Amino acid sequence: ASALYKMENKLVTREVLEDTPYNPRYLVVNAKNREQTEKKAEAMLPLVLKYVESNGSRDVFLCKTKEDYRRFLNRLLRNYPRGNVLAEEFIDGRQVIVEVLATNGTINIIAIIEQEIMINRNHFIVTGYNLVTEDETENYRKLKADVKKIIEKFGLVNGPCHLEMRCLNGEWKVIEMNPRISGGGMNQLLSIGLGINLVKEILNLALDEKVTLEPKYRIPTFAQYLTVKRGGVLARITGKNQVSQSPGVRFVFIKPRRGKQLYPPINLGNRYAYVIATGETGEEAKTNAQKALEKLKFHYY
Known part of the structure; x- marks a missing residue:
């Protein structure tokens, strides 16, 4: 499967990362095995349920109780009767986005962005994005090294992606990956803070033009x-x-x-x-x- 498909499908992402430290604990639940997996899932609470092909947080739910788990699992399996649902341990802590552009096999880390997230009716809503201008701390150096190892696993040679990561006991875990720049105002944020127009550089890459990824400045x-x-x-x-x-x-x-x-x-x-x-x-x-x-x-x- 292509690197893009492996990132798009949340279950395939987990399978690619199977023997690495980057996966949280998780279970695959579907209409056939839900009875057998129920006890295991409930032992993992609080957990996050997500449909394997969801995007934009629509089919992602935080489950704190057994009632939450059953209610949201019912909803997902009703909407996707033949689909798989991931039940993942909930990692509490600051979530960051890492924006990446691979050019001819070189993995360029464009920026780290800290997210502020509110939880409303069991949904995760990102309300704030802080562009990290000091990314040479020990924790962020480790994050950048980890991200490069992760992307090598996916075999991405050319193209953009972003990773959502959280830190658990000093180890970075992949929350999810997507083979594109983040939506919303991300390009604007990078352009204002770093002087990098990432969408333009992605187009330059596709058109075989010169790609320039050096920040012109670093403004909070x-x-x-x-x-x-x-x-x-x-x-x-x-x-x-x-x-x-x-x-x-x-x-x-x-x-x-x-x-x-x-x-x-x-x-x-x-x-x-x-x-x-x-x-x-x-x-x-x-x-x-x-x-x-x-x-x-x-x-x-």
């Missing part, structure tokens, strides 16, 4: 996303100008238009705006982004 940069606490039909949005004129703000994106039905977040599609801001430090960039976004108000009919 943070992307903050907006979700809503209660849903409704959008009537108007106020504060757009105040947001763009706030200190440190470099980019503002607002998705919904008037008349759109908004929902509290149960997947990444329910994030309705984001602000990317810079600062002297990572903390300042984050504060700038959050304070700016607070000025944006959605009004309902």
Whole structure:
């Protein structure tokens, strides 16, 4: 199978990493074996259930109790009666994204981004992205070395991918991998913080043009996303100008238009705006982004 398929399918990803330290504990559950695996799965709680071909957090659930496990497993097997579901141990701790571009077999680590994640109704919603500008700490040096070993396992020669990783007792574990740049405002974030237009470089690679991946600078940069606490039909949005004129703000994106039905977040599609801001430090960039976004108000009919 191609490197891309091995990353797309979450079960195949686990199989490729079988004899490495990079897998969390996991079980494969389906309609046929759910009875036999139930006790084993319940012994692993808290755990994460995911459909092997899900993306964008839609079919991923945090299960803290046996009731959660049964309810969300039922839902997944109802939606995908012939499919496989992964039950993985939940690794508590900071999650990071590693953005990678392989060029002729060379694995280039473009950036490490720390994620801020909220859990809403058993769903993981990423609300913040912090571009790491100091990646030479011991922990991050190990992460970069591990990522290179992992990608070699997949045989990726040319093309982009990103890995979501968490650290368990000093060992980095793969949460998931995808054979593309992260969605949302990732390209914007890298462009503002590092001066690298990764989408453009991916196209250059595909067209056999020169690829330039050296950061032009390293500016502390943070992307903050907006979700809503209660849903409704959008009537108007106020504060757009105040947001763009706030200190440190470099980019503002607002998705919904008037008349759109908004929902509290149960997947990444329910994030309705984001602000990317810079600062002297990572903390300042984050504060700038959050304070700016607070000025944006959605009004309902």
